[in-house]
Amino acid sequence: MQSALDLADVQGLIVRGYTMPRARHLLLRIDEPAAARRLLASLVDGSTTGPQVTSAAPWATKPDSCLNVGVTFAGLRALGVPAESLASFPEEFAAGAAARAQRVGDVGTSAPAHWLPAFTDRGLHLLVSVFAQDDAALTRATDAVVRTSGSGLAELCRLDAALLGARVDHFGYVDGISQPTIASAPPTGPPDTMPVAPTGEFLLGHPSQHVGFSYPVPTPEALGRNGSFAAFRMLAQDVDAFHELLTEQSRRTNLPPEQIAAKICGRWRNGTPLVLSPDTDTPQPALSPDQLNDFDYVGRFGDERGLACPVGAHIRRMYPRGSRVAGNGGHKHRIVRRGLTYGPAFDPTRAHDGVERGLLGLFIGVSLRDQFEFLMADWANDGLFAPGLGRSKDPIIGANDDGAGTFSIPGPGGRTVLTDLPRLVTTRGGAYFFLPSVTALRHLAALSDEPGSNAP
Incomplete structure (x- = not known):
């Protein structure tokens, strides 16, 4: 009530x-x-x-x-x-x-x-x-x-x-x-x-x-x-490290860079969710804007094993929706996010320009401990909450300071594992x-x- x-x-x-x-x-x-x-x-x-x-x-x-x-x-x-x-x-x-x-x-x-x-x-x-x-x-x-x-x-x-x-x-x-x-x-x-x-x-x-x-x-x-x-x-977002990650992991795995970018996020970069379109960012018929958030990982979507969207993908870690997680708390730790970017757009022809770029954001909830801190500690920087993640960290916002982060991409023929992932996002305040x-x-x-x- x-x-x-x-x-x-x-x-x-x-x-x-x-x-x-x-x-x-x-x-x-x-x-x-x-x-x-x-x-x-x-x-x-x-x-x-x-x-x-x-x-x-x-x-x-x-x-x-x-x-x-x-x-x-x-x-x-x-x-x-x-x-x-x-x-x-x-x-x-x-x-x-x-x-x-x-x-x-x-x-x-x-x-x-x-x-x-x-x-x-x-x-x-x-x-x-x-x-x-x-x-x-x-x-x-x-x-x-x-x-x-x-x-x-x-x-x-x-x-x-x-x-x-x-x-x-x-x-x-x-x-x-x-x-x-x-x-x-x-x-x-x-x-x-x-x-x-x-x-x-x-x-x-x-x-x-x-x-x-x-x-x-x-x-x-x-x-x-x-x-x-x-x-x-x-x-701060390390855009140079991000592009180098896509290039190097593509070389190692033979997966296209854009597919790697989609797998570690859970969406194609244009916002199309992998669960609704696992093979292309331009499905036919095209998804309407109202469809971009209307999905789950279970039930009729049938992606419990993460074949479309890996269980360790950023958006799935931060909001598992109906997925099986420890404590059955997939819907109990949500936050409101309000943010905009700072710094100029990245120019790939001028890599390593020394300019800082990133996000200024407010992460809002009734409890800092049970929402923001829980998400960062238990879901972004630890994997024990979901089957198969082990001690892995979020591939995008995780504290992979040692450059030894890993990310598993399930497939019909077995798993492809990305290794040596660096920290891509650094807290400046x-x-x-x-x-x-x-x-x-x-x-x-x-x-x-x-x-x-x-x-x-």
Whole structure:
């Protein structure tokens, strides 16, 4: 039984994609709590002249830009949230991404010691994310935030991202196809026949994906209810290593490079799922956009052994759908992904140009531990959850720092094993944020510096 959801109280990026081609993320430090509270108040005061936090409420006309806010655990403390309330937040959020790095595979070159300084700064308190239709709208919104912030907040850094070509990442894969459908929220992405995610899988204060259990709501309820958590990640993609992998593995196995690219992902690079078209990225008749996410690995699709889509393929590891996995939890660890690429498009005629390229993304759920961290630790960087994977790691996002990654491609005549896979994605920074509801942002804005005045 789902509880009612007030869409106007929920930050919009949690339950729907904005499909805007520009993004800017401001990482801010609070030097004067009163100034930070004034900024938050200005973003939820109903003004028609200044930027406002974008809620999930339907809009009649799509705006030029959307804005959302995240707060770290240290940021909540800096805003004046009392100790009793802080103690009600989950321990992984309080610890922060740097402290939890090893669990999610942020080791070696991805360890916090190599992150951009802003991500390990103890003064990282706020994330203001602006998504915009064009550069002019992006500049208007971010300039307004900076003006309102004044001298009471310091900008640790700003990170820009933009749509690359036809919604592809730097490896050339069409991205953002699969997103969970959340109960009581607007549908997002191509439809599928997978179970609808309970509201409480993504928003606090509602029934969760675990029968009879709801995740604890931080106190007071005005602060916790309808909030969510996000892992903000800066992920560098080694495009040179990716193309060299395709070339070398093709030479070793006699498989075409594009087939290898499809097998390690689970989709052809144009988004066509292997389960629906194992032999070509241009099936006849052609798949409609609404068909690109409407599949499973079991039942009428009959791919339990992974002959079409290998069990270790990236999209199958990150969302096994109906596949047999340890704990029967194939539908219980989903996340919402919001991201855009940074850096210029790769030019294969100018390989090894030394330019960094990658993804800036928010990975959102009601529990960092049970969703984001679980996916990275148990499914991306360990294979014991599914038959036949052993200790292998995800071929695309796995922590294959030793260059000894493996990937098995089942076939009618036996298995083809790719070996010596390198780390393709390196973490350049990470942080854990609480995404407060509109009510919670007003609650934070109303806090005071007076001792005892903020008691829950």
